[in-house]
Amino acid sequence: MRLIEIDEYERETMQLAKPIHDQYHRVLLNQGATIHDKYLTTLKELGIRYLFVEDAISHDITMDEMFDMPTWMDAVKIVHQTFNQVKKEEKLNLIALQELAGQLIIEVQRRKILALIPSTTMAKDLLLYTHSVNVAILSLEIGRQMGYNNIQLRDLILGALLHDIGKVLIEEVKEHPKAGFQFLRHIHELNLMCAHVSYQHHERWNGKGYPREIRGMQIIPYAQIVSIANFYEKAISRGNKPHLVMETIMALSDTVFAPEIISAFIRSVPPYPPGTxxxxxxxxxxxxxxxxxxxxxxxxxxxxxxxxxLEDEPTILIDGGKECDKETLLRLL
Incomplete structure (x- = not known):
């Protein structure tokens, strides 16, 4: 099994290694299927960018490092339901969120190295929820590298899962952090840090972020972590290579992101994920x-x-490829 961009799909030599789901979490195409050109066009229109496929060169590649797909799908469904509850002004199912946080901790801790399922393996109508789940997983990995205990990790995960909750409350993009904060701060079952994650995840280390232009240690560590995870996940879901996005993040040290958090991030995330x-x-x-x-x-x-x-072959080097457009990526902050 390996991960490819949808434009790389070859019907004659490849079959699906993982199912494809629509915005209602229904299976569109099952594992083992081949994709007709007509369906391929439909998948692109749905916003699906990546596919898991099996072909000759990827035979018996298990991708054990990849996050468990059923657990990930369940997490996306719970986040989707939570955001809909907020939109409809219904009572949040906080027990489901807290149980999900515990499941994510178990799933991440049982792996030495963790590879993400790209958020754009699902329909674009689910992107807000798949993105939130992936940001939570990345944040969890970073927090683990920083020595957080399970209570701290749980609060970090909940803040990450809900960091974009303001987007269902208000349309103005740059106002969603404040809207999320105002909503979450009144939920007494959540640590107040979760509300501040929503408020601060678009702030920058140098004070040039939004909405309040706070800087440095004025930004709580949880929000600093979610900020990097948010940026990285957005960038790779748009087709940028992980190792190039990581280079960009390192270049933004001490300006956009905190050096300590970058160091933990680099130790957490593989620049060349298995299956790529x-x-x-x-x-x-x-x-x-x-x-x-x-x-x-x-x-x-x-x-x-x-x-x-490549550990045993120091003279064989990976071509870094073309650098990411830094200005384009900065618009994701």
């Missing part, structure tokens, strides 16, 4: 099959099915 395709400096295209110890030096498989651990 990269190019070597020789020009050869290879598939990442796993990670042994060093996330920057994965195990790769060549077209002739030969597997190489």
């Amino acid at each position: 395709t990269v190019h070597l400096m020789s020009g050869e295209e290879v598939v990442v099959t796993g990670i042994r110890n060093l996330m920057q030096r994965p195990i790769v498989r060549k077209g002739n099915m030969q597997e190489i651990s």
Whole structure:
């Protein structure tokens, strides 16, 4: 199994390795199916950018590092229901959210290295909810690297899951952090830090964010973590390569993001996730099959099915590719 962009799909050589779902969480195409050109166009119109496929070069790649798909789908459904409850002014099912936080902690802690399921493997109408779940997973990984205990991780997850709740309360984009804060601060069952995560996740370390232009340690650590996770998830869901987005994040150290949080982020997230395709400096295209110890030096498989651990081959280098457009990415902040 491997992850490809939808434009890379080849009907003659590939079949789906994971089901495709629509905005109602219904299965559109099941595992093992091939995609007709007509359906491929429909999937693109739905906003689906990535597919999990099985082909000759990805045979027996298990992607064990990837977050558990059923758990992820359940998380998306719970977040979707929560946001709808807010929109309809119904009482929130906080027990479901708290139980979800516990499930995410268990799922992440049982893996040495964790690879995300891209939010754009689902229909674009679910993007707000898939994004929120992925931001929570990334935040959890960063918090774990920073030595947070389970109580701290739970509050961090809840803040991350609800960081964009203001978007269902108000249409003005730059007002959604404040709207989310005003709503969450009145839910006494939630730690007040969750409300401040919503309020502060678009602030910048140098004071040039919004809505209040606070800076440095005025921004609570939970919000600093969610800020990086939010930026990274948005960037990769739009087709940017993970390692290039990470380079951009490192370049924004001490201006947009806190250096300490960046350091934890770099230790948390693999720049070359298993199941993805990269190019070597020789020009050869290879598939990442796993990670042994060093996330920057994965195990790769060549077209002739030969597997190489880049840890053992210091002269074989990955081509970094074209840099991300920094100005375009900054608009995601």
